[in-house]
Amino acid sequence: MRVSTRGEYGVRAMFDLALNYGSGPIPLRTVAARQMVSETYLEQLMGALRKAGLVVSKRGAQGGYELADPPERITIGQIIRVLEGPITPLDCLDTDSGTGPYCGQPEQCVLRGLWKQLQDSMERVLDNTTLEDLRQNAIRLGVAQGQ
Amino acid sequence: MRVSTRGEYGVRAMFDLALNYGSGPIPLRTVAARQMVSETYLEQLMGALRKAGLVVSKRGAQGGYELADPPERITIGQIIRVLEGPITPLDCLDTDSGTGPYCGQPEQCVLRGLWKQLQDSMERVLDNTTLEDLRQNAIRLGVAQGQ
């Protein structure tokens, strides 16, 4: 029931970009240093986020990454799904991957209801929190300046 | 963000025991066959659940496992915690294990609030669902008979 470092670092990097939204591309080196994560590892993650259309990049000198959309239009759920796959406690709930091995009769699967509830509650949090929400919290706590 | 087979199979086994609560000890062989999971693997899981006090066992012929308490007094959260450890998206939220590596200033950690919200929403579901709730659903769906 854990978020791996992919999700964790990815959200932190996106949060960092949100705090700096509007000031042009930010090099990964800077983000990695501020968030204290490996730059080469972040590179991997940002590649995925770029292909998913959540960030845009600019190569070369004065290049870097920035959010593809304003912070209020990017949710944590989007980020997590790109980096960790579908938000689901059990594969048999993931509609994309079809029914699971023993879930031949989903309507009879009492436990499916339980896991579905769990999934819904997770998605409710992650899909209703935007980077802007986090930015506002940062401002309120006074940790947004200087970045 | 997945429940591993430990949690999944464990919940299924406990659900099976709940459906049969009151009829004396049930041998693992029976539970494993009904739930279509490996018997030797289940053995491992039941050992943990027994040590945690969620089931009681009886060795030898006519032995087996039964719930240590009535189904309405055992929650899914209890089962998951025994088999998967603390319910927390990030280790830094787990009060037992102290603060995480970069969370030296938890009050400044904006993201901590997000992960805490996620944790709360997961625990709300898992700690408020009992085996009896599942049993009632099974009865309502007509899948409880014969077990």
Add this chain to the structure above:
DNA sequence: CTCATTTCCGACTAATTTCGTCGGAATTGA
């Protein structure tokens, strides 16, 4: 033009976790 900066890409590796299996000892009721 050149050069430092920076993204981009794919392959590789080490560590950890997951998902079990296996052999045998101990207990117990028939």
Add this chain to the structure above:
DNA sequence: TCAATTCCGACGAAATTAGTCGGAAATGAG
């Protein structure tokens, strides 16, 4: 006495996680 059953610890294969590494390509500044 014997079959059924839990109990226990060690073992192992496969998958996942968490990165590293080397180098190619692009680009702005001087």
